Structure formats: C-alpha cells, structure tokens
Amino acid sequence: MKAGLYPYFLPLAGQEGATVRRSGRELIMCGSNNYLGLTADPRVHAAARAALDRYGSSSTGSRFLNGNTDLHEELEAELADFLGKPAALVLSTGYQANLGALAGLLTPRDYAVVDRDAHASLVDGCRLSGAKVRRFPHNDAEGLRRTLEQLPDAAARLVIVDGVYSMEGDICDLPAITAVCAQYGARLLVDDAHGLGVLAGGRGTAAHFDLTDQVDLITVTFSKALASLGGAVVGSEEAIHYLKHKARSLMFSASMTPTSTAAALTALRILRAEPHLTTDVRAKADHVRRGLIAAGVGTGDSTTPIIPVPVPDAAGTLAIWERLVRAGVYVNPVLPPAATPRLRTSYMATHTRAQLDRVVEVLGSEPELRRAGDRVASSVSVA
Numbered sequence: 001m002k003a004g005l006y007p008y009f010l011p012l013a014g015q016e017g018a019t020v021r022r023s024g025r026e027l028i029m030c031g032s033n034n035y036l037g038l039t040a041d042p043r044v045h046a047a048a049r050a051a052l053d054r055y056g057s058s059s060t061g062s063r064f065l066n067g068n069t070d071l072h073e074e075l076e077a078e079l080a081d082f083l084g085k086p087a088a089l090v091l092s093t094g095y096q097a098n099l100g101a102l103a104g105l106l107t108p109r110d111y112a113v114v115d116r117d118a119h120a121s122l123v124d125g126c127r128l129s130g131a132k133v134r135r136f137p138h139n140d141a142e143g144l145r146r147t148l149e150q151l152p153d154a155a156a157r158l159v160i161v162d163g164v165y166s167m168e169g170d171i172c173d174l175p176a177i178t179a180v181c182a183q184y185g186a187r188l189l190v191d192d193a194h195g196l197g198v199l200a201g202g203r204g205t206a207a208h209f210d211l212t213d214q215v216d217l218i219t220v221t222f223s224k225a226l227a228s229l230g231g232a233v234v235g236s237e238e239a240i241h242y243l244k245h246k247a248r249s250l251m252f253s254a255s256m257t258p259t260s261t262a263a264a265l266t267a268l269r270i271l272r273a274e275p276h277l278t279t280d281v282r283a284k285a286d287h288v289r290r291g292l293i294a295a296g297v298g299t300g301d302s303t304t305p306i307i308p309v310p311v312p313d314a315a316g317t318l319a320i321w322e323r324l325v326r327a328g329v330y331v332n333p334v335l336p337p338a339a340t341p342r343l344r345t346s347y348m349a350t351h352t353r354a355q356l357d358r359v360v361e362v363l364g365s366e367p368e369l370r371r372a373g374d375r376v377a378s379s380v381s382v383a
C-alpha cells in the first residue's frame with residue numbers, strides 16, 4: 001500500500017477473546033464478531049475436545065454421504081427450536097448457507113430483490129442462481145415497494161435483507177419490510193448472522209420484532225456469537241427438505257468438522273441458559289456508544305454491538321488505524337469496495353469496563369475522528 005501500511009491478514013499470536021496478542025503486545029480486541037465472548041469459554045473448549053476424541057478431526061465428506069453425524073442433527077433440531085421454525089439445515093459456513101439457499105431455491109425465472117447493503121454472500125448466491133436481481137435502497141421499505149411494483153404480476157419474488165447490517169450495525173426495519181412483502185406477495189429471507197445471539201435473548205431480529213412467522217427463511221452463521229465455524233438455513237420442513245437435495249454448497253462440500261459442530265451446539269446451549277449475555281453485550285456497546293458520542297466521535301446509525309466510526313477520508317483511514325493499534329486498540333479498517341471508508345468496531349459481553357473506557361479514550365483522542373462527523377456514508381457492499 002502507498003503509505004507502507006497494510007492492515008489485512010495480520011497474524012495474531014493468540015486470542016483470549018477480549019484481548020489478542022500481536023508482535024509480543026496485548027491489544028484490546030474491538031474487531032471481532034465474538035459477541036458473547038464464548039470462544040474463550042471452557043465449556044465450549046471441553047465440548048470441542050470431546051468431539052475430537054469421539055469423532056476425529058474431520059468428517060471427511062459431505063453430509064449427503066458419509067459426513068453426517070448425530071451432532072449435526074442435534075444442532076439442527078436445537079437451532080430450529082430456538083429460532084421458532086420447524087426445521088434447520090447446517091452447512092459448513094454462513095457463506096455456504098446463503099449460497100446454498102439462494103442458488104438452491106431461485107431460478108432464472110425468479111426475481112431476487114436485495115437490500116443495497118446486503119452481505120456479499122447474499123449477492124453471490126443470487127448471481128449463482130441466475131435469478132433477475134433488483135437492488136433497493138438500504139433499509140427503505142418505500143424503496144422496496146417501488147421496486148416490487150415494477151415486477152411482472154406473475155413473477156415469483158424473494159426479498160433478501162440482513163437482520164443486523166454487518167458494516168452499519170443498524171437493524172433491519174422488519175415491520176415495514178414484512179408489510180410490503182405481504183402486500184406484494186413476496187417471500188422474505190433474513191440473514192441474521194449478526195442478530196443471532198444479540199437481539200431478543202439471542203433469538204435474533206425476527207424475534208426482536210415478534211415477526212418470526214412473517215419471515216420465510218432465516219440464515220445464520222456460527223462464526224460470530226456462537227464461537228465456532230459453520231452456518232445454517234432455518235425455515236419450513238418443505239424448504240429444508242428441498243434444500244437438502246438442491247443446495248450444491250451443502251452436497252458438494254465436506255460437512256462442519258465435529259469440533260466446530262460441538263462448539264456451536266455448546267455455545268447455543270450456553271446462550272439459551274444464560275440470556276443475560278445478550279443484554280450484557282448490548283449494554284457494553286451502549287456504554288462505548290455514549291462515550292464516543294460524548295467525545296465527539298461518530299457512531300453512524302448503529303444500535304447494536306457493531307459500531308462504525310466515520311473517518312474523514314480513505315487516505316487517512318490507515319494512518320488512524322495504525323495509531324490506534326500502537327495505542328493498544330485493534331479495530332478493522334474498512335475501505336472500498338467492501339464499503340465506504342470507516343473503522344468497524346465491535347464489542348463483546350466479556351469486555352471489561354476498564355477496557356471499554358480505554359477504547360473510548362484512545363478513539364476520542366484522535367482529532368480526525370472528532371472532525372469526521374456522525375455519519376458513515378451509506379455503504380456499498382461487494383456487489
């Protein structure tokens with residue numbers, strides 16, 4: 001990079017959750033999706049170790065053939081029950097869950113109507129399906145209505161949104177979006193990668209608005225609040241049965257490892273037994289948000305543990321990022337084409353107040369952040 005700063009692929013020498021080690025120094029981690037801090041939980045570690053001993057290090061195949069285990073099916077049953085849907089299908093990543101669901105369900109005759117800031121995996125799934133793709137303005141139900149109005153009456157249409165937007169930290173306006181979907185006969189898929197474990201006692205965005213029945217499919221990932229690796233599609237028995245035989249990212253890829261599956265299952269059980277973790281993480285993020293605002297640093301439209309901090313311009317982003325790392329705070333610098341420039345910061349239930357106060361102090365002492373204003377420009381995801 002021009003200034004000699006390259007903030008990506010940084011090798012970390014250890015991760016304890018709220019802190020990480022790099023080049024012999026400890027940094028406060030404010031760039032992880034480990035919302036509940038469960039990657040460091042001894043119960044999750046013990047379950048992963050036990051699964052390793054019992055099932056070995058790999059499933060060595062697709063769930064369709066030799067790679068299915070009772071652990072995968074337990075995870076599906078407990079996840080579907082938790083999210084209030086009849087069935088779930090577990091895939092090896094959240095990316096594959098979105099790819100499999102969209103490419104499996106949509107055909108070139110159908111319309112995919114996608115929020116402008118939807119995650120890249122949703123965009124890729126639509127592309128792979130060959131469906132006709134229409135984008136609507138971010139989180140704008142009127143924009144969605146205008147888009148749906150223009151489609152041929154008989155055409156099947158699937159509206160695709162994130163529950164919590166990964167770069168903005170804002171929550172989908174599901175009440176308005178579901179109303180428009182109902183009026184225009186559109187099905188709805190919500191990617192709740194960042195809502196699971198965070199909203200509504202962890203049940204996510206649809207439950208947050210008490211609208212689970214209005215959402216046809218929910219996709220989730222285990223790589224964030226559930227401290228593992230993997231993903232799932234959750235919905236009706238029919239849709240899930242269909243996807244078991246149509247989702248190529250499921251059928252032609254090895255299943256989640258036994259250790260990942262056991263870790264996700266145990267994290268889910270902890271979440272269910274200890275819903276205070278979800279209020280803890282939101283309270284910690286609210287504490288930071290209040291501190292940043294008081295220091296004159298912007299926080300965008302976020303109301304969740306993801307807080308995007310506006311930067312004056314792309315050029316200055318990396319210099320600010322480097323100063324933050326030198327001061328002991330790890331954040332993620334985001335540059336186009338992933339999104340418009342910002343520092344993406346995110347918080348965990350296990351951050352201490354002292355750590356969070358230090359983060360506010362370090363970010364608040366950056367004059368350029370105080371000058372950048374409150375708004376992050378509406379982001380453009382990799383599209």
Ligand SMILES: Cc1ncc(COP(=O)(O)O)c(C=O)c1O
Nearest residue numbers: 093094095119166193221223230
């Ligand atoms: C909104 C959203 N959907 C899907 C994914 C993909 O999840 P995974 O990391 O499990 O592939 C991510 C991860 O970045 C995400 O933020």
